[in-house]
Amino acid sequence: MCGWGRACVRPAAGSTSRTVASTSICSCASAWSVASVRTPATTRPRRSSPMTTIHRALPTGLAPADPDELLRLTLLLAHDERLPELLDLTSPERSWTRLEATDLMEVWLIGWPPGTGTGWHDHQGSSGAFRVVHGALTEHTWDRGARTRDLARGEGRSFAASHVHDVRNEGATAAVSVHAYAPALRGMTRYAVAGGALVRQQVERAGQW
Numbered sequence: 001m002c003g004w005g006r007a008c009v010r011p012a013a014g015s016t017s018r019t020v021a022s023t024s025i026c027s028c029a030s031a032w033s034v035a036s037v038r039t040p041a042t043t044r045p046r047r048s049s050p051m052t053t054i055h056r057a058l059p060t061g062l063a064p065a066d067p068d069e070l071l072r073l074t075l076l077l078a079h080d081e082r083l084p085e086l087l088d089l090t091s092p093e094r095s096w097t098r099l100e101a102t103d104l105m106e107v108w109l110i111g112w113p114p115g116t117g118t119g120w121h122d123h124q125g126s127s128g129a130f131r132v133v134h135g136a137l138t139e140h141t142w143d144r145g146a147r148t149r150d151l152a153r154g155e156g157r158s159f160a161a162s163h164v165h166d167v168r169n170e171g172a173t174a175a176v177s178v179h180a181y182a183p184a185l186r187g188m189t190r191y192a193v194a195g196g197a198l199v200r201q202q203v204e205r206a207g208q209w
């Protein structure tokens, strides 16, 4: 049972990250959980995880669907310098782990080796936010042509449910970012650039990644 009260499978020792298909394993073997075990409550105050803080702050049953609220949520998480340890940043592929998920929202941690990206996609009606916690990312958006926005460490971006983008690591070093979505992602629509416009391709349902 993890710190969030979920049944879970603890990854093998020395491996707390998954590459590509990772949603079947809970992320409870996080540095936050480890910290609480190693620090006796009688000697030092027990540190609350960022997600515990968030759960306490949110009224029961209310999703933080406001993109600005999601962006603030990522700011709380981004202060934890141990987050990159949850991912295998030596992998040549993007890797990710879900930090938290409810019916109303979810939070992901994503690792980006140099040269990797998402491709053009939307979020199937979820609003969201993401913030760079290590390295740098570039977000490509479309407004009668491609637009780009560079995001350095600590910088974030929120977006409404209709947002379409392509996020890439165009730097020379690995990047890590934390992402929050509300409601929880139900899927993504893929797009391609054709004839000077974004053209819908296929829909990926949650669980396919």
Ligand SMILES: [Fe+2]
Residues within 6 Å of the ligand: 118, 121, 122, 123, 165
């Ligand atoms: Fe996205």
